[in-house]
Amino acid sequence: MAELHHECGVAAIYHLPGLVESPLAPRQGASHTSWHMPRLLLEIQNRGQLAAGMTSYDPESAQILETHKDVGTVSEVFDIQHQDRYLPLMQRLKGPAAIGHVRYATCGKEDRCYAHPFERTHIEKNKWFSFAFNGQIANYTQLMEEIQAKREFHLARQTDTEILMHLISQQLSGDRRPSLVELLTELSKKLDGAYNIVFLNALGEMFVARDPLGLRPLCYAIEGPMFAAASESVALSNLGFRNENIHTLAPGHAVIIQNNQIEVKKFAESPKTAHCFFEWIYFANVASTLDDRSVYLSRKALGEELAALEDIERGDDLIVVPVPDTSKAAADAMAYKLGVPSLEGLIRNRYIGRTFIEGKDRADKARLKYTPLREVLEGKRVLLVEDTIVRSTTMQVLISQLRERGGAKEVHVRVACPPIVAPCFYGIDMSSISELFAPRFIQSNAELTTEVQAEMARVLGADSLRYLPLPAIARSLGMSEGKLCRGCLTGEYPTPMGEQLYQLAVDDAAKKRQGIHVAPRRTYEQTQVVACSTN
Missing domain, CATH: 3.60.20.10 (Aminohydrolase, N-terminal nucleophile (Ntn) domain)
Incomplete structure (x- = not known):
């Protein structure tokens, strides 16, 4: 991700x-x-x-x-x-x-x-x-x-x-x-x-x-x-x-x-508590334990949840491929439950520094960061496991690269998270609805149907797409839903200002759909430029 x-x-x-x-x-x-x-x-x-x-x-x-x-x-x-x-x-x-x-x-x-x-x-x-x-x-x-x-x-x-x-x-x-x-x-x-x-x-x-x-x-x-x-x-x-x-x-x-x-x-x-579920799914080091819950075991449980939903026909040409690196625990657990090989068909280039890719658009960054292995992918039906899909640019590039450079026969995307339908106002870099992928197809608290996921797959260029249902997150983390912040999944926030900012984001998104110009900005920031002094 x-x-x-x-x-x-x-x-x-x-x-x-x-x-x-x-x-x-x-x-x-x-x-x-x-x-x-x-x-x-x-x-x-x-x-x-x-x-x-x-x-x-x-x-x-x-x-x-x-x-x-x-x-x-x-x-x-x-x-x-x-x-x-x-x-x-x-x-x-x-x-x-x-x-x-x-x-x-x-x-x-x-x-x-x-x-x-x-x-x-x-x-x-x-x-x-x-x-x-x-x-x-x-x-x-x-x-x-x-x-x-x-x-x-x-x-x-x-x-x-x-x-x-x-x-x-x-x-x-x-x-x-x-x-x-x-x-x-x-x-x-x-x-x-x-x-x-x-x-x-x-x-x-x-x-x-x-x-x-x-x-x-x-x-x-x-x-x-x-x-x-x-x-x-x-x-x-x-x-x-x-x-x-x-x-x-x-x-x-x-x-x-x-x-x-x-x-x-x-x-x-x-x-009440409102622990950010993303910490376990993506941000934290897999070796960490947060609020008495292992990050690795949480991601393993997410993969098992994906496996329980899987209905694709098994065969010698079916493999599971994680998007490096944080999807690996979920992908391995899913593959083990399905009896399917989990292989590293995508290799992350760890030696491309921050400065080298700075200023490039997201698609270019994805091409630089990941290399598909044709020896692993050619002629295969790939279950591509990802933590989540936020803006979709990276996922579209990866699917294209798996087909064109990797020679994959089919690419089926499996997401170890429900759809991201709302911004975050508590420290994650996604602050407007218009930048997100899922709200183009589904609004907060709406049912995620098979038809909607099929349309999402078509836009991404995948053969199929499946997200985890919302209750799977709390089950995998071993916590009650009431202890977690899931604002980006539900549009329901744990603080009053979070609720107000979400309404601003909804209003901005509505204006954009109507063709009304909205200045590009983070929802919680002023638009004017403030001078910066040195410390």
């Missing part, structure tokens, strides 16, 4: 002095704990390849907080491949604590000044802080207008991250000294949407917080003097934390580090 992107991922690490040592502690001592941050970010690189950055805390340095960030992958931003540049950089970033971020933009420009963390310097240590967040503030425009309505306030960037920075700064303004829990409680009253926040100030205080709905995953671990947190569990386990010490952070809760103490505290009520 190369045409769909996530917004970002967050990480944090801290070595608390005076506690029993651990094999995880850096050999160079506590002051080099921050050196673990690039490793953590590499483990969640799948969540964003546009930019990366970190802020370290070193009470022995005149700078105290030091931020390094830029556009590029983690390896590019930290010069990991060039030790003569990497080691001096990490020496400058040393310290017993750090926060970090990887970014894919759903809001704001592709520019260094939009990379996280955002640092706000101040002469008072409690007001000098840095933070990063994962998610999307759905009421971003409303909050922006409230800030800009005050003549003495100014926003330099068109991004919800700067809104967050201003809201945090307001909580700390004047003589106020709110606790970190009180700060988060006040923030939660203003924010609508998804937000996992990592925060570090010049007093060495840290918090790692998850929004009350738990829209995005967040894990943490404590072992001896070492604390770490990341968007996915695989980052913590690969750093060396034992599985029994890795925990899911509950929605509406934060890990607070102050005065050499670690506490998990609730900052907001969480009467």
Whole structure:
């Protein structure tokens, strides 16, 4: 599903002095704990390849907080491949604590000044802080207008991250000294949407917080003097934390580090959850466990659901082919249940860098990224398994390539997800109805008939097409439907602003069908261009 992107991922690490040592502690001592941050970010690189950055805390340095960030992958931003540049950089970033971020933009420009963390310097240590967040503030425009309505306030960037920075700064303004829990409680009253926040100030205080709905995953671990947190569990386990010490952070809760103490505290009520189902289907590393549910086992279950629906005639010429890489678990499980070979008929070119394909249209990107193997495909009837179909451009190219370059006799598309019929306003890069494939054929909550799927297959150039039914998602994840956010599948959103934004998207789509010009934009963004300053 190369045409769909996530917004970002967050990480944090801290070595608390005076506690029993651990094999995880850096050999160079506590002051080099921050050196673990690039490793953590590499483990969640799948969540964003546009930019990366970190802020370290070193009470022995005149700078105290030091931020390094830029556009590029983690390896590019930290010069990991060039030790003569990497080691001096990490020496400058040393310290017993750090926060970090990887970014894919759903809001704001592709520019260094939009990379996280955002640092706000101040002469008072409690007001000098840095933070990063994962998610999307759905009421971003409303909050922006409230800030800009005050003549003495100014926003330099068109991004919800700067809104967050201003809201945090307001909580700390004047003589106020709110606790970190009180700060988060006040923030939660203003924010609508998804937000996992990592925060570090010049007093060495840290918090790692998850929004009350738990829209995005967040894990943490404590072992001896070492604390770490990341968007996915695989980052913590690969750093060396034992599985029994890795925990899911509950929605509406934060890990607070102050005065050499670690506490998990609730900052907001969480009467319901709305975990994004896409995390298990596509975004997360297959080795991760999110909210106590294995990503691999979830994808395996999706494949078994597909197999249970399959009615194609078996034969020696029938094979299952996954679209690399995240469809493989579902494809293998489906093939095993059907007694059909699962073969890699499509090979992903992992060595075409981001810069090389930048600026090309989606069809060109798909041709560059995937190579069909004629030795596997020629003369075969192919069950092509994909995570989902969002805009359809990539799928149309793949089907064409399987036939023309691969020599496939037939291509039958099987999608391990129901149709995407509505936008996402919580951090996935699909914000308008008109860009989606399925709404051309089916509206939200309408029945997905055999006839509709046949017409979709015809447009894609496939011999047949089948989606999973909606109930299959909750069954595969082992969760009740009420615990999941499925707004993009149903048009029903877990927050008030999500509902309002969907109505705006519906109105825009209706105008386009009537031939009325609608300016190209993300639903949750203003149309004007805001100047960007450097940090």
